[in-house]
Amino acid sequence: MTQPETGPVLGRLALIGLGLIGSSVARACNRYGATQEIVGYARSSATRARVTELGIVDRVVETPEAAVADADCVMICTPLSSYAAIAQAIGPHVPADAIVTDVGSVKASAFADLAAGIADPSRIVPGHPIAGTEHSGPDAGFAALFRDRWCVLTPRPEARPEAVTTLTELWRRMGSRVERMSPEHHDRVLAITSHLPHLIAYTIVGTATDLADDIRSEVIKYSAGGFRDFTRIAASDPVMWRDVFLHNKDAVLEVMQRFNEDLTALQRAIRRGEGQTLEDLFTRTRAIRRGVIEAGQHVPPDPARNGTQPVEDTPSPPGDAVA
Amino acid sequence: MTQPETGPVLGRLALIGLGLIGSSVARACNRYGATQEIVGYARSSATRARVTELGIVDRVVETPEAAVADADCVMICTPLSSYAAIAQAIGPHVPADAIVTDVGSVKASAFADLAAGIADPSRIVPGHPIAGTEHSGPDAGFAALFRDRWCVLTPRPEARPEAVTTLTELWRRMGSRVERMSPEHHDRVLAITSHLPHLIAYTIVGTATDLADDIRSEVIKYSAGGFRDFTRIAASDPVMWRDVFLHNKDAVLEVMQRFNEDLTALQRAIRRGEGQTLEDLFTRTRAIRRGVIEAGQHVPPDPARNGTQPVEDTPSPPGDAVA
Numbered sequence: 001m002t003q004p005e006t007g008p009v010l011g012r013l014a015l016i017g018l019g020l021i022g023s024s025v026a027r028a029c030n031r032y033g034a035t036q037e038i039v040g041y042a043r044s045s046a047t048r049a050r051v052t053e054l055g056i057v058d059r060v061v062e063t064p065e066a067a068v069a070d071a072d073c074v075m076i077c078t079p080l081s082s083y084a085a086i087a088q089a090i091g092p093h094v095p096a097d098a099i100v101t102d103v104g105s106v107k108a109s110a111f112a113d114l115a116a117g118i119a120d121p122s123r124i125v126p127g128h129p130i131a132g133t134e135h136s137g138p139d140a141g142f143a144a145l146f147r148d149r150w151c152v153l154t155p156r157p158e159a160r161p162e163a164v165t166t167l168t169e170l171w172r173r174m175g176s177r178v179e180r181m182s183p184e185h186h187d188r189v190l191a192i193t194s195h196l197p198h199l200i201a202y203t204i205v206g207t208a209t210d211l212a213d214d215i216r217s218e219v220i221k222y223s224a225g226g227f228r229d230f231t232r233i234a235a236s237d238p239v240m241w242r243d244v245f246l247h248n249k250d251a252v253l254e255v256m257q258r259f260n261e262d263l264t265a266l267q268r269a270i271r272r273g274e275g276q277t278l279e280d281l282f283t284r285t286r287a288i289r290r291g292v293i294e295a296g297q298h299v300p301p302d303p304a305r306n307g308t309q310p311v312e313d314t315p316s317p318p319g320d321a322v323a
Numbered sequence: 324m325t326q327p328e329t330g331p332v333l334g335r336l337a338l339i340g341l342g343l344i345g346s347s348v349a350r351a352c353n354r355y356g357a358t359q360e361i362v363g364y365a366r367s368s369a370t371r372a373r374v375t376e377l378g379i380v381d382r383v384v385e386t387p388e389a390a391v392a393d394a395d396c397v398m399i400c401t402p403l404s405s406y407a408a409i410a411q412a413i414g415p416h417v418p419a420d421a422i423v424t425d426v427g428s429v430k431a432s433a434f435a436d437l438a439a440g441i442a443d444p445s446r447i448v449p450g451h452p453i454a455g456t457e458h459s460g461p462d463a464g465f466a467a468l469f470r471d472r473w474c475v476l477t478p479r480p481e482a483r484p485e486a487v488t489t490l491t492e493l494w495r496r497m498g499s500r501v502e503r504m505s506p507e508h509h510d511r512v513l514a515i516t517s518h519l520p521h522l523i524a525y526t527i528v529g530t531a532t533d534l535a536d537d538i539r540s541e542v543i544k545y546s547a548g549g550f551r552d553f554t555r556i557a558a559s560d561p562v563m564w565r566d567v568f569l570h571n572k573d574a575v576l577e578v579m580q581r582f583n584e585d586l587t588a589l590q591r592a593i594r595r596g597e598g599q600t601l602e603d604l605f606t607r608t609r610a611i612r613r614g615v616i617e618a619g620q621h622v623p624p625d626p627a628r629n630g631t632q633p634v635e636d637t638p639s640p641p642g643d644a645v646a
Contacts, residue, residue, distance in 0.1 A: 081598075130545055134612075150545055189541045192531050197549030200523055203589055205608040207582045208515050218512045220614055222453055222473060226520030229552050235612035238605035245593050245601055256590050259530045260583075266526055267579050270568050275404075278568055282561035285528040289457070289558035291543055 009170045010035045014071035016064050016086055018042040018051045020132065020237075021103045022077030023141030026056040028174040031143040041067035042138075043078075051138050065093045073170070075127075076102040076114070080243035083110060087117025099163040100124045105190060105240070107154040107183035109247040125155045125163050126183060128190075129176060134235040147175030154183040191251035195244055196259060199252070201233035202241075332493045333358045337394035339387050339409055341365040341374045343455065343560075344426045345400030346464030349379040351497040354466040364390035365461075366401075374461050388416045396493070399425040399437070403566035406433060410440025422486040423447045428513065428563070430477040430506035432570040448478045448486050449506060451513075452499060457558040470498030477506040514574035518567055519582060522575070524556035525564075 013035045015022045022040070029035040040057035041064050042048050048060045061067050068074050068090045076086060083102070094100060100123050104110045107126045115121040131149040133140065151171040155164050168178045181189075208219045208227065219227065245252055269277040336358045338345045345363070352358040363380035364387050365371050371383045384390050391397050391413045399409060406425070417423060423446050427433045430449045438444040454472040456463065474494040478487050491501045504512075531542045531550065542550065568575055592600040 152545075189545060192527075192534060193542050193545045193550040196527065196530075197553055199589060200527065200586070201549070202605055202608050203586045204515075204519065204523065204582060205611050206604055207519075207578065207585045209607070209611055210581070210585075211515060219516050220611075222475075222512060222516045226524075226556055227516040229556065230520055231608075231612040233549055233552065234605070234608040236605075236609075238602050238609060241605050242598050242602040246596055246598050249593055249596070253590065253594060255530065256586070256593075258533070259527060260586065260590075262530045262533075263523070263526045263579070263583065266522060267576065267583075270572055270579075271576060273569055273572070275565050275569050279561050279565040281529055282525055282557070282559075282564050284532070285525050285554075285557040286559075286561060288528050288532055288543075289554040 006033075008033055008036045009166060009173055010072045012037045012039060012071045012073075014038075014067040014074045015040045015057065015077055016067060016074065016090070017077035018047055018057070018138050019077065020136055020138075020140045021129070021145075022075075023051065023054070023056060023138040024131075024143065024145040025075060025077065025103070025141075025174070026051075027141055027143035028146055029170075030056065032173050032175070034170055034173040039067050039071065047138060054138060056138070056141075064090050068094050068098070070095060071098050073099040073101065073167070076100075076104075079239050080104045080106055080110060080113075080247045081239075083113035084116060087114045089117075091117040091119060094118060094123070096120075098123060099167055101127045101167055103127060103129055104247075105194065105244045106247040107152075107186045111154070111156060111183050121156070122158050122160050123163060125153055125159050125167050127167060127171070128152045128154070128186065129171065130194075131176075132236075134232055136237045144175070146171065149176050150179055151176035152179050152181060152186055154181060154186050156183070187248050187251045188254075191248060191255045195248060195252050196255045198233055198236060198241060199245065199256065200259075201230040204230050205234040329356075331356055331359045332489060332496055333395045335360045335362060335394045335396075337361075337390040337397045338363045338380065338400055339390060339397065339413070340400035341370055341380070341461050342400065343459055343461075343463045344452070344468075345398075346374065346377070346379060346461040347454075347466065347468040348398060348400065348426070348464075348497070349374075350464055350466035351469055352493075353379065355496050355498070357493055357496040362390050362394065370461055377461060379461075379464075387413050391417050391421070393418060394421050396422040396424065396490070399423075399427075402562050403427045403429055403433060403436075403570045404562075406436035407439060410437045412440075414440040414442060417441060417446070419443075421446060422490055424450045424490055426450060426452055427570075428517065428567045429570040430475075430509045434477070434479060434506050444479070445481050445483050446486060448476055448482050448490050450477070450490060450494070451475045451509065452494065453517075454499075455559075457555055459560045467498070469494065472499050473502055474499035475502050475504060475509055477504060477509050479506070510571050510574045511577075514571060514578045518571055518575050519578045521556055521559060521564060522568065522579065523582075524553040527553050528557040 013029060015026060015038060018040050026038050029038060038057040039059045039061060040051055041061050051057060052060050064086055074094055076083060078086065100114060100118055102110050105128060107128060110126045111124060114124050118124060129146050129149060129151040131145050153164060153167060171178050209216060336352060338349060338361060341363050349361050352361060361380040362382045362384060363374055364384050374380060375383050387409055397417055399406060401409065423437060423441055425433050428451060430451060433449045434447060437447050441447060452469050452472060452474040454468050476487060476490060494501050532539060
């Protein structure tokens with residue numbers, strides 16, 4: 001299982017999409033010698049030109065079909081809504097033994113959309129690096145984005161074992177800890193850890209904006225009081241997040257409904273002045289916080305990384321890259 | 324209006340309550356020479372003993388009445404629910420020309436509770452330093468907690484002008500920018516910038532905890548994805564926050580109802596797959612985020628502080644104090 005971390009993991013990597021994640025994958029693969037060659041495709045000519053200027057891939061091509069020719073791995077780094085069309089376009093051109101993967105935040109629909117266009121879906125191993133910032137585009141990416149982060153792979157039972165192994169090694173080389181689970185399980189977990197928090201952040205920022213003008217300017221002024229945290233989350237890429245909610249609808253609606261019921265119960269306790277109910281909830285959640293901190297500090301070292309521990313699991317701001 | 328920042332602002336300051344905020348006020352007054360003497364009272368003997376060990380006040384006393392004797396300013400730093408009883412206890416003993424103030428997160432009820440026990444409420448100038456951490460107790464405080472933060476004073480029209488001026492200068496000496504508004508206006512603004520965000524954070528952490536066990540441990544594991552931010556907010560002092568919601572009921576219920584309506588509208592858009600609705604909201608909130616950042620960067624320098632600019636308005640972690 002252990003492999004020397006010296007030679008490249010892949011010959012040729014094809015990146016479809018060169019935004020925050022795609023450009024970070026390129027930079028990380030370069031820095032850690034994970035690939036021999038990277039070919040990149042982006043839909044907009046401006047992005048293609050910028051990536052060429054940045055010099056972070058070996059070749060930039062003008063169609064997704066051109067990108068996947070002779071690739072060992074095809075990694076799709078575009079919004080979820082584009083997967084079906086991309087799969088249709090590249091399907092006939094993906095080499096027989098290439099791995100097809102992605103980095104999207106929802107996995108069940110990702111697999112379904114890719115499998116609809118890619119013959120022999122045993123090549124498909126959907127992936128999700130749990131990493132990102134509020135910024136977008138090829139200039140926003142950086143090599144250390146995936147270091148000490150989880151990357152979740154969600155192969156179906158029929159996926160080729162060697163595809164899973166290779167992809168696991170690729171993400172490890174970029175610094176991530178790799179976990180495996182079913183696409184459906186992934187989508188349920190992320191619904192509560194990520195999708196619902198984002199939805200709530202978007203909502204509260206919108207609610208604040210709709211208040212009367214005299215309140216609103218002061219909301220901005222006094223926004224250190226908790227609100228600011230929400231505005232950071234709510235600045236995330238609108239298209240990406242639109243697609244997350246459209247593609248993880250069932251799991252998101254389920255957690256929203258639970259959240260709604262819990263919030264209404266709290267609203268009722270406040271209206272009725274039930275101080276003990278409130279205090280009990282807040283005491284319980286404080287204990288959970290401590291559990292979260294402890295979980296971050298007690299992740300066992302990954303034997304494939306010579307016993308190094310992940311650092312505390314907080315997003316790295318862009319430009320603050322650590323080798 | 325400008326005063327030399329050299330001599331003390333107050334002779335004797337009486338601190339009722341010596342937790343995070345009270346102990347930080349003591350440290351800040353010491354560091355910046357704002358007071359000649361500080362007398363402290365805490366309800367628990369353990370806290371009194373610890374504060375004595377820490378040496379951050381000049382005298383620790385065993386009753387609130389003893390604390391306020393000959394004080395120039397009485398600052399109440401206890402949970403909001405204790406104000407009425409404290410006001411009754413100290414009322415007969417507060418010197419005729421002393422200022423009575425507090426640091427609580429809700430102002431209208433604070434004034435009402437204090438005025439019920441303090442004869443001549445023209446001495447009362449409620450205050451709210453918009454600063455804090457998730458930690459509690461006298462060891463959690465630090466001198467720089469209030470630097471470059473807003474402090475809102477909410478005097479009623481009948482408050483003594485010199486009390487307002489002196490208190491303003493005290494908070495400036497501790498490094499804050501001071502603003503003035505009515506108690507009711509304060510409570511409405513804080514309901515959206517602080518109280519609702521906290522309520523939501525508490526709720527979502529509770530919702531996640533109630534999920535099935537197999538989901539829950541992974542929620543903790545993958546909690547970098549937005550959820551972690553919420554857990555930090557939800558670790559705040561349970562008693563303090565219980566009191567906030569009990570004492571700012573009307574304003575909190577109003578923003579909760581608005582938030583609820585907005586969240587339900589979003590839920591409906593997701594259920595109906597209305598991608599454009601979602602994208603429009605997320606685009607709008609991204610612009611607001613930029614407004615928040617700009618507001619933080621363009622606060623005009625305070626002429627009373629020789630033109631220095633506040634630093635970016637983010638909470639300082641404990642132990643990370645900057646002089």
